[in-house]
Amino acid sequence: MGEVGLTRTRKMRSLVVGMIFVVFLAAVVVRLFWIQTVDASFLRDRAEKTWEQNEVIKPERGMITDRNGKTLVEETDAYIIAADLSQVKNPKQTAEKLAPLMKMPKEVIYNRLTKKDVDQVELRDGGHFKMSRKTKNRIMNLDLDGIYAIRTSDRNYLEGKLAAHVLGFVNEAGKAAGGVEHQYDKLLRGKAGALRFKQDAYGNKVPNGTEKFHPPDQGKDLVLTLDSRIQYQVERILDRVTAQHRAKGATAIVADPRTGEVLAMANRPSFNPDQYRTTWKAGSNDTNTAVSSQYEPGSTFKIVTLAAAIEEGKFDPDKRFQSGSIEVGEKTIRDWNDWGWGEISYAEGIYLSSNVAFVRLAEKLGAEKLIRYIERFGFGRITEQTGQPTGIDLPAEGRGYFFGHEPLHELELASTAFGQGIAVTPIQQVMAVSAIANGGTLYRPHVLKEVLEPDSDRAIKKVKPYKIRSGVVSPQTARQVRELLRGVVVQGTGKKADVPGYPVAGKTGTAQKPKTDGQGYASGQYMVSFIGFSPADNPRVVVYVAVDEPQDSSHGGTVAAPAAREIIKDSLRLMGVKSRSSNGKKEKRTDTDPSAAIAGDWVKKSVDEVKEKLKETDIQVEVLGGGKEVSAQYPTPGAQITHGRVYLLTESSKSVSMPDLRGKSLREAMDLCRLLELNPQVDGEGYVDSQSIPPGDRIMDKKEIQLRLQSDPPS
Known part of the structure; x- marks a missing residue:
């Protein structure tokens, strides 16, 4: 190749290199123009996101107090160990x-601590990972390499198990x-806030940088209708009742x-x-039975049933x-x-809780009215x-189970009248x-009394009584029912619920x-109330007091009524209701022997065992x-022991000797006869003067007994 050809080749190379450089420079210029115009806002936003740090500010959960301002639940500092x-x-x-x-x-x-492929871990065991300030301090004092604490919050229930289900x-x-x-x-939980600020490459906040701060909406404080003093007494009494009667469970309202x-x-x-974590057991104690x-x-x-019959x-x-x-129907x-x-x-049927009385009242009412x-x-x-x-403003409320068809069968109407066959x-x-x-008004129950602004006494909501229905029955009917229910406590099955002065x-x-399995009733298993x-x-x-499967009694009058008596007495005293006995007023009682003992x-x-229990009393035991x-x-x-004597049957009536019925009232004599499976035939009124089976004779195969009565008790 000659000198001329070599020169031409060099010029071509220079031209190509120059053109490549020009094209590259043009591309750079075009890209810069594109970035500064078309992509400017996008890239600026992207850069700011790199520079900016967003922090979520957790709100403080509201506290819960009782009606008197006593704090039941509050938010406290807690720590996660990492x-x-x-x-x-x-x-x-x-x-x-x-x-x-x-x-x-x-x-x-x-x-x-030996987990792979991570730099940091929180030390937790399932749901257990929050530590108190005291525990955190003890851990930090160990001065262990790599161990540190993260501040968070926890819920503190100041009264332990008090009102747990509420x-x-x-x-x-x-x-x-x-x-x-x-x-x-x-x-209670409020709404989270946010803080946005600029940071440098090392994650430090840039001085004088712009900030955007949205404060959290702190959780509201709740005031409940509960009185913690009454609640404490109720829980104490339930503890005693369940232990004393070895019951499966109990509830009170x-x-x-x-x-x-x-x-x-x-x-x-x-x-x-x-x-x-250690005391709550699903399927065991997690249900608010009430x-x-x-x-x-x-x-x-x-x-x-009683209120409906009176109203009609x-x-x-x-x-x-x-x-x-x-x-x-075909059932007795x-x-x-x-x-x-x-x-x-x-x-008397009301006082003695006679099923027969209420079946008869239901028959008089008829299905349509009783249902209504x-x-x-x-x-x-x-x-x-x-x-x-x-x-009620509590979760998981039950509705009750009923028959689910119409018209009701004759037996269903009868059983409903005395509270059997339905569930409430x-x-x-x-x-x-x-x-x-209250005289005839049905209210909606509630446990929330007020909603307060946090750290303030200013109420932003007050819960007013909500009437579901007025005139459930007339005030006159309500008054008569109250009087009859008073008779149940004075003269009937509820004697152990009475409170002197209240x-x-x-x-x-x-x-x-x-x-x-729904097939009939379980033997020996009762809910008494x-x-x-x-x-x-x-x-x-x-x-209301209910005790589930008490082991030593199957009667509401001997198990639930005494517990209700203590709750009523404590509640009214704590509410400041004056006792009738303290102001000189005494209620007129209609029973003839208000001091008589109650049969267990x-x-x-x-x-x-029975004799041992009664030996300190004046009650005579006849076996x-x-x-x-x-x-x-x-x-x-x-029932009331009105004549200072109880009878205990220990064998078949065929094997026992006939007791002396002379001088007893007709009702007492008839009760004893039925205890002995004898059908009494009565002649006269008043008190037993003579009996066809002499006292002391074995009853054997006798089915009937003739009782002759006279109007005056024997002298």
Whole structure:
């Protein structure tokens, strides 16, 4: 190649290189132009996101107090213990030192400290990972390499298990579970805030940089209708009752009948929301029985039948009927003591809780009217499958279970009249009886009283009494029912509920529990209860107590009524209601022997044990038969021992000797005859003058006994 050709080649190369450079420069210019114009806003936003830091500011959860301002629940500082794995030098030794303080297995901590492919870990065992300030300080004092604390918050339930089912709890993850915590979670938790600021390449905040701050909306404080003083007494009494009677469970409600406010609500078994990890057991103690559980009410439901009969003009307190049993269709319905009390008045039938009396009242009312009044009292229509909830502001309220068809069968109407064959909740019963106590208004129950601004006494919401229905019954009917229920406590099955100075009106209940397969009733398994109010003529509280499967008694009058008495007495005293005995007023009583003792439930107890219990009294024990264990008794459990003598049957009536009935009233003589399975044939009125089976003779195969009476008792 010549000189000319070499020169030309060099020029071509220079030209190509120049053109490449020009094209590259042009591309750079075009890209710069594009970035500065078209992509400018996008890239600016992207850069600012790199420079800016966003922090979420967690709101403080609201506190919960009782009606008197006593703090029940509050938010407190807590700490999460974490580890920088790059700095932890001896994981095994670190785990051994942390385990006792954190109350976690050392193996769990060690596994966290040796975790692969992560730089930092939180030391937790399932849901357990928040530590108190005291525990955090003890851990930090160990000066362990790589271990540090992250500040957070925790829920503190200051009174332990007090009102656990009403309050609920908040778990480690911040999720509300049960009770008020769940029901009013949105109010309590508030709304998170945010802080946005610029930072440099090292993550430090840029001085004088712009900031955007949105403060959190702190959770609201709640004031409940509960009175913690009454709540404490209720829980103490339930603890004693369940232990004394070795019961499966118990529940109690105290409410103000004038407003629907719940003053106390407790269940056993229970848990401690402050230690829910170890005390809360799903399917065991997690249910608020007072609101959620549905079971046959038994005789406490008779109040509804009574009120309906009075309102419809079907109740004559002085009219008499034959107690003991009644035929309904092809079935015989008996009184709770199996043999009744002879011919008695309807008022006496109420006092003695005669099933026969209420079946007869239901027949007089008819199905349509009874169904209507049950609905008016807030239970719903029993021709539907489920009932009507009260609307209480607590989660998981039950509705009740009914028959689910129309028309009702004759036997269904009869059983409903005395509280059998249907299932309702305790809170439904409390509100129904409150309508009797307050003169005829059905209220919606509630546990929230006020909503307050945090750290302030300013109320942003006050809960007013909510009337579901006025005129459930007339004030006159309500007054008459109250008077009759007062008679139940003075003269009938509820004597053990009465409180000196605070006259109590109410009704006992004993309901046999259905079998789990729904086929009939379980033997020896009862739900016993009492519902009542005081003072009887101007009620301030309605109290409901139910005890599940007490082991030593199956009568509401001997188990639930005494517990209700203590709750009523403590509640009214704490509310500042003056005792009638303290202001010189004494209530006129209609029973002839107000100081008479009440018969306990001695069936299946040893004779020696009963004698031992009664030896400190003036009561005489007459044993019928030569057995060692009581098979039947007179008076029946919960009845008054009016003549200072009890009879204990220990063998078949064929084997025992005839007791002396001379001088006894007709009713007492008839009760003893039925205890001995004898059919009494009566001649005359008044008191027994002679008997066809002489005292001391064996009864053997005799089925009847002739009783001759005279008008005056023997001198």
